[in-house]
Amino acid sequence: MMENxxxxxxxxIDTFYFLVCGALVMWMAAxxxxxxxxxxxxxxxxxxxTKNVTLFAIACTSYLVIGxxxxxxxxxxxxxxxxxxxxxxxxxxxxxxxxxxxDSVYSAASDFFFQVVFVATAMSIVSGAxxxxxxxxxxxxxxxxxxxxxxxxxxxxxxxxxxxxxxxNLGDLGxxxxxxxxxVHMAGAAAxxxxxxxLGPRKGKYTADGKVNAIPGANLPLATxxxxxxxxxxxxxxxxxxxxxxxxxxxxxxxxxxxxTNAAAAGGVIAALIVARLLFGKADLTxxxxxxLAGLVAITAGPDTPSPLVATLIGGVxxxxxxxxxxxxxxxxxxxxxxxxxxxxxxxxxGLLAVxxxxxxxxxxxxxxxxxxxxxxxxxxxxxxxxxxxxxxIRVSEEEExxxxxxxxxGLEAYPEFTGSKGSGL
Amino acid sequence: MKMVTAIIKPFKLDDVREALSDIxxxxxxxxxxxxxxxxxxxxxxxxxxxxxVDFLPKVKIEAAVKTDLVDQVIEAIAKAANSxxxxxxxxxxxxxEQAVRIRTGESGDEAL
Numbered sequence: 169m170m171e172n173x174x175x176x177x178x179x180x181i182d183t184f185y186f187l188v189c190g191a192l193v194m195w196m197a198a199x200x201x202x203x204x205x206x207x208x209x210x211x212x213x214x215x216x217x218t219k220n221v222t223l224f225a226i227a228c229t230s231y232l233v234i235g236x237x238x239x240x241x242x243x244x245x246x247x248x249x250x251x252x253x254x255x256x257x258x259x260x261x262x263x264x265x266x267x268x269x270x271d272s273v274y275s276a277a278s279d280f281f282f283q284v285v286f287v288a289t290a291m292s293i294v295s296g297a298x299x300x301x302x303x304x305x306x307x308x309x310x311x312x313x314x315x316x317x318x319x320x321x322x323x324x325x326x327x328x329x330x331x332x333x334x335x336x337n338l339g340d341l342g343x344x345x346x347x348x349x350x351x352v353h354m355a356g357a358a359a360x361x362x363x364x365x366x367l368g369p370r371k372g373k374y375t376a377d378g379k380v381n382a383i384p385g386a387n388l389p390l391a392t393x394x395x396x397x398x399x400x401x402x403x404x405x406x407x408x409x410x411x412x413x414x415x416x417x418x419x420x421x422x423x424x425x426x427x428x429t430n431a432a433a434a435g436g437v438i439a440a441l442i443v444a445r446l447l448f449g450k451a452d453l454t455x456x457x458x459x460x461l462a463g464l465v466a467i468t469a470g471p472d473t474p475s476p477l478v479a480t481l482i483g484g485v486x487x488x489x490x491x492x493x494x495x496x497x498x499x500x501x502x503x504x505x506x507x508x509x510x511x512x513x514x515x516x517x518x519g520l521l522a523v524x525x526x527x528x529x530x531x532x533x534x535x536x537x538x539x540x541x542x543x544x545x546x547x548x549x550x551x552x553x554x555x556x557x558x559x560x561x562i563r564v565s566e567e568e569e570x571x572x573x574x575x576x577x578x579g580l581e582a583y584p585e586f587t588g589s590k591g592s593g594l
Numbered sequence: 595m596k597m598v599t600a601i602i603k604p605f606k607l608d609d610v611r612e613a614l615s616d617i618x619x620x621x622x623x624x625x626x627x628x629x630x631x632x633x634x635x636x637x638x639x640x641x642x643x644x645x646x647v648d649f650l651p652k653v654k655i656e657a658a659v660k661t662d663l664v665d666q667v668i669e670a671i672a673k674a675a676n677s678x679x680x681x682x683x684x685x686x687x688x689x690x691e692q693a694v695r696i697r698t699g700e701s702g703d704e705a706l
Binding site: 380381382383384385444447448449450452454455491494495498507 | 638639640641642643644645
């Protein structure tokens with residue numbers, strides 16, 4: 169009886185912890201929205217906000233309908249996740265035999281909730297990279313495919329434990345991605361890269377003789393707020409990925425993950441700021457913001473094993489890489505207004521490769537895992553974007569791009585002026 | 595009646611307003627404008643890419659004054675807006691054919 173009470177308490181704590189962390193990750197959608205709204209021009213603000221709120225809803229719905237079933241076998245429309253007394257009884261027995269130190273047991277519904285906000289994060293990464301020139305509805309259509317099929321399938325090969333088209337199993341090869349540097353972030357970046365390659369750069373970004381023109385973001389306070397929101401949400405992203413809080417070992421692990429996540433972000437900021445100062449002679453704010461996110465992405469694949477110093481260094485390397493990557497992509501004329509491909513893709517790969525330094529993963533496993541994720545997501549996205557492009561087009565007209573997508577796609581302005589009570593006054 | 599139009603550095607606006615009040619100018623209209631003169635533009639930096647800002651922010655002041663006050667107004671603006679550095683701006687004077695105060699219907703010098 170006493171054991172039963174302890175178990176129920178543990179179950180309740182772990183479920184509660186999972187839900188709170190899920191809510192923190194959900195809040196990252198606000199972070200992406202503000203970051204992207206800050207880094208685009210004001211004429212595209214309403215459109216990017218529309219995109220961000222809608223992609224979140226699409227991700228939640230597609231993952232509920234079929235995505236979760238593909239990834240973890242929860243049944244179409246979540247038919248199979250109603251908890252079940254047998255699950256609890258079996259888990260109680262196993263947990264008690266382990267002295268309550270065994271695997272985490274929590275409500276199946278909380279697992280769905282925690283997983284679904286990760287899908288939305290992956291999709292949010294795409295939206296910034298294709299900003300200011302992509303058709304809204306083409307983007308939405310892609311969001312359905314990515315969140316219903318492309319992401320869940322690679323999620324199944326990794327966290328879901330499934331084999332890659334029946335050929336090999338990444339877990340057996342020593343692949344490990346704690347909270348998703350590769351599975352979530354690099355995947356989102358791969359989908360974004362495919363979209364950007366088919367879409368082309370914003371008009372005026374690159375001149376014929378190879379010069380890069382700056383297109384300054386409209387609102388850097390918003391971009392900074394967005395970065396801080398993401399930073400905060402990341403404690404749920406990585407902290408929740410411990411999957412359990414209710415015993416001393418796991419509580420310690422959770423604390424370490426929070427500590428390391430924060431340390432890596434700080435390392436990313438400092439490194440990116442210094443690199444930008446050395447390269448450009450100025451303290452470049454948006455590069456510094458990207459540095460914070462790079463630090464966070466870098467530590468996400470293994471926030472539980474490094475010492476705080478090593479976590480800071482892993483984040484710092486991420487901060488250096490992100491600045492160099494942004495410059496390189498610009499040289500290749502790959503236009504990414506918010507730096508999403510560099511932050512999540514290049515640094516996501518670094519995060520995966522850094523795990524063997526302190527964790528149990530093998531370098532071979534990490535490389536094969538990274539290749540598997542990238543080839544699948546990039547290839548499937550390229551095909552999907554290609555079909556959408558052939559059927560309905562993915563790029564707005566040159567005139568609409570000049571006028572701004574706010575008017576063209578949403579019929580309104582984010583910052584309306586000259587709209588008096590009778591329609592013409594101030 | 596003369597219209598005195600001055601393009602000045604934005605941070606000099608308060609000084610110019612006070613100088614004009616002191617000599618009895620009853621009202622001015624202020625507009626934020628952008629432009630270039632011999633000062634030309636300057637370069638800024640965004641994500642590692644330099645870009646030239648060709649048009650610098652300035653403030654345009656318009657003061658409609660009686661003809662006999664024009665020289666004083668020009669002197670007041672020129673003195674208050676002078677920083678001695680390039681980009682201090684210019685003053686233009688043009689004639690006003692008619693002026694009307696909307697509330698009372700007064701016209702000419704009475705309306706200023």
